[in-house]
Amino acid sequence: MRxxxxxxxxxxxxxxxxxxxxxxxxxxxxxxxxxxxxxxDSTDPASHTFRGVTKRNAIMFGRAGHLYVYFTYGxxxxxxxxxxxxxDGQAVLLRAVTPMSGLDVMxxxxxxxxxxxxxxxxxxxxFGLDLSANGTDLCVGGAIGLYDDGVPPPELPLITxxxxxxxxxxxxxxxxxxxxx
DNA sequence: GGAACGATCTGC
DNA sequence: CAGATCGTTCCC
Numbered sequence: 001m002r003x004x005x006x007x008x009x010x011x012x013x014x015x016x017x018x019x020x021x022x023x024x025x026x027x028x029x030x031x032x033x034x035x036x037x038x039x040x041d042s043t044d045p046a047s048h049t050f051r052g053v054t055k056r057n058a059i060m061f062g063r064a065g066h067l068y069v070y071f072t073y074g075x076x077x078x079x080x081x082x083x084x085x086x087x088d089g090q091a092v093l094l095r096a097v098t099p100m101s102g103l104d105v106m107x108x109x110x111x112x113x114x115x116x117x118x119x120x121x122x123x124x125x126x127f128g129l130d131l132s133a134n135g136t137d138l139c140v141g142g143a144i145g146l147y148d149d150g151v152p153p154p155e156l157p158l159i160t161x162x163x164x165x166x167x168x169x170x171x172x173x174x175x176x177x178x179x180x181x
Numbered sequence: 182g183g184a185a186c187g188a189t190c191t192g193c
Numbered sequence: 194c195a196g197a198t199c200g201t202t203c204c205c
Contacts, residue, residue, distance in 0.1 A: 046188070047188085048201095051202085051203095054202075055201085056200085056201060056202090070200095071200065071201090072186095072187055072188070072189070072199095072200085072201095073186095073187060073189050073190080073197080073198070073199085074198030074199035075189080075190080075199080076189050078188060078189080080188085095188085119189070119190070120188070120189070121189045121190060122189085125190095162188070163189095164187085164188055164189070165187095166187085
């Protein structure tokens with residue numbers, strides 16, 4: 001299991017996103033296989049970066065391979081992997097992972113044993129990702145990072161419009177690792 | 182200064 | 194299907 005190379009992420013979010021499927025997200029004892037992602041970039045009205053740099057989205061305009069965490073709905077966090085080049089304002093939202101290790105820790109944080117990380121808010125709660133993890137470099141092999149265990153991305157992921165947005169609703173920038181065959 | 186609104190989740 | 198709950202952003 002080797003850490004992801006930064007060069008792998010230094011490309012357009014909608015190109016990187018499907019290739020992040022089946023990679024591993026690690027945060028302390030918690031490991032999960034990425035199975036659902038969405039792409040955002042600064043040309044996209046649904047993106048936090050659409051209207052330029054702000055205090056919140058500054059990480060998204062920074063270097064690829066860093067973690068962009070934001071707080072929303074007054075109670076949830078969402079985690080993104082910054083892609084592209086400095087100044088681009090691109091990222092891939094991690095929407096769901098399949099838990100692989102640290103299930104006990106995830107269950108304790110979630111307060112249940114089912115549906116541990118099958119949604120962006122649930123994923124962050126299970127993996128303990130909050131604003132203190134915002135800006136973390138995921139490509140240096142640290143406790144929080146992205147890793148590759150050799151499992152390739154699915155050849156035919158499900159591709160759909162993105163979830164939970166009110167603009168840019170027709171852009172098919174959501175990728176799901178379909179289960180089975 | 183104030184109001185509106187979320188890249189969501191849960192329980193009814 | 195509506196309520197929770199608060200930081201960020203935008204408008205006056």
